[in-house]
Amino acid sequence: MPSEFELIARHFVRPVGPRTRLGVGDDCAILAPEPGQELLVSTDMLVCGTHFLADDDPAGLGWKTAAVNLSDIAAMGGTPRWITLALALPTIDEAWVAALADGFAACCARYDVDWVGGDTTRGPLTLSATVFGEAPRGTAIRRDGAGAGDDIWISGRPGLAALGLAQRLGQLELAADWRATCLQALARPEPRVQLGLALRGVATAMQDVSDGLAGDLGHILARSGCGAQLDEASLPLGPALAACDSAACARRALLQGGDDYELVFTAPASARARLDALAGELALPLHRIGRCVEERGLWLVQHDGAQAPLTPRGFDHFGAEADTGGAAPA
Structure with missing residues (x-):
């Protein structure tokens, strides 16, 4: 059975673009936001039995975990840029983890988002992602702007x-x-x-x-x-x-x-x-x-x-x- 760090090295280290100075490997990633942009940040957690079923396809689950987080950035008119994934596993099934990671990475690639870190631990099956996006200063679309007649x-x-x-x-x-x-x-x-x-x-x-x-x-x-x-x-x-x-x-x-x-x-x-x-x-x-x-x-x-x-x-x-x-x- 692989160790936590072998698991990360095999499945969670992915190529990143020029807006990421440093991805997986250190205590933190180093990001390079564009000048004049505001940073948008959101976190979503998916828990087995509440948000997904135990027999869900792991590749699809990986995709969905990324997608529901990117959706929060889309909902504010932002461009998703970076994402992290924290994963709690009751046991290690490496084939399952590999498929999950591939699905997560596929969604990131589809929307040009850098996967820059995360965490793994033992526990009830839970996936938690944090996404970072950008929007030009003052342009993010909030929930508080609707008015009568709209x-x-x-x-x-x-x-x-x-x-x-x-x-x-x-x-x-x-x-x-x-x-x-x-x-x-x-x-x-x-x-x-x-x-x-x-x-x-x-x-x-x-x-x-x-x-x-x-x-x-x-x-x-x-x-x-x-x-x-x-x-x-x-x-x-x-x-x-x-x-x-x-x-x-x-x-x-x-x-x-x-x-x-x-x-x-x-x-x-x-x-x-x-x-x-x-x-x-x-x-x-x-x-x-x-x-x-x-x-x-x-x-x-x-x-x-x-x-x-x-x-x-x-x-x-x-x-x-x-x-x-x-x-x-x-």
């Missing part, structure tokens, strides 16, 4: 990852021609880095959808001091509905499911043409799903025009959902 947008096909998880847990049987798509959305999310960069100076507030659209939009509303109305007719339910063949199931997956790592953002009505064009430029659907209002709260405007209150709550690690024993959003 449109609310969501990217991609939210809800598919939640359906993939339900399939993994045996809670439903997805349509055969959508099953692989939903499982891929769950296992290998794509952080919306290019979208985040393109939304600098356009979006007034933004965050990624990790714990459910309603809950994560609720964070924007709380920080911005406003409310929102979502249009039931504008929700992008088509893919989720095709996958599960139930309107209630599709709406629940979209609004509460999480694990999508799409971006929910607000923007002035004057930006609609620009955002419609941007969707084509990025080959990424962008859906206008509602508007911000002065009165605090979150409502769903139904097809008949009636308003129903929505609880802006997603997954809570210490709430009732945390006691289900299933995997949950990171």
Whole structure:
């Protein structure tokens, strides 16, 4: 069995670019941020049985561990630059570790991110990454900039990852021609880095959808001091509905499911043409799903025009959902 340091040397030492003066090997990495940039930092932890299942593919798990962290940088309109990985292992299965490391490195390479360090120890299977990004001074997109009259947008096909998880847990049987798509959305999310960069100076507030659209939009509303109305007719339910063949199931997956790592953002009505064009430029659907209002709260405007209150709550690690024993959003 390899030692901790042999394990690191074999699998965690990867090439770095010129913006990293020193990577793995010393007590610290040495990074070289660009002049005029502000540093963005985020940490996410993935715990076996809470965020992923014990039999998950290790390469996919490595990819996802990197991706969910890069998504936090994307959610602020930043460019991800560096990442570290801390890994707790109950035992060493070197083939499993090698696949995990390869998946993590593949995601880093895809988004031109240097893997510059981390740690390993014995313990319950846990992965914790810290990502560092850059944004020109004053351009990072925060959660506190939304205002009454702003449109609310969501990217991609939210809800598919939640359906993939339900399939993994045996809670439903997805349509055969959508099953692989939903499982891929769950296992290998794509952080919306290019979208985040393109939304600098356009979006007034933004965050990624990790714990459910309603809950994560609720964070924007709380920080911005406003409310929102979502249009039931504008929700992008088509893919989720095709996958599960139930309107209630599709709406629940979209609004509460999480694990999508799409971006929910607000923007002035004057930006609609620009955002419609941007969707084509990025080959990424962008859906206008509602508007911000002065009165605090979150409502769903139904097809008949009636308003129903929505609880802006997603997954809570210490709430009732945390006691289900299933995997949950990171």
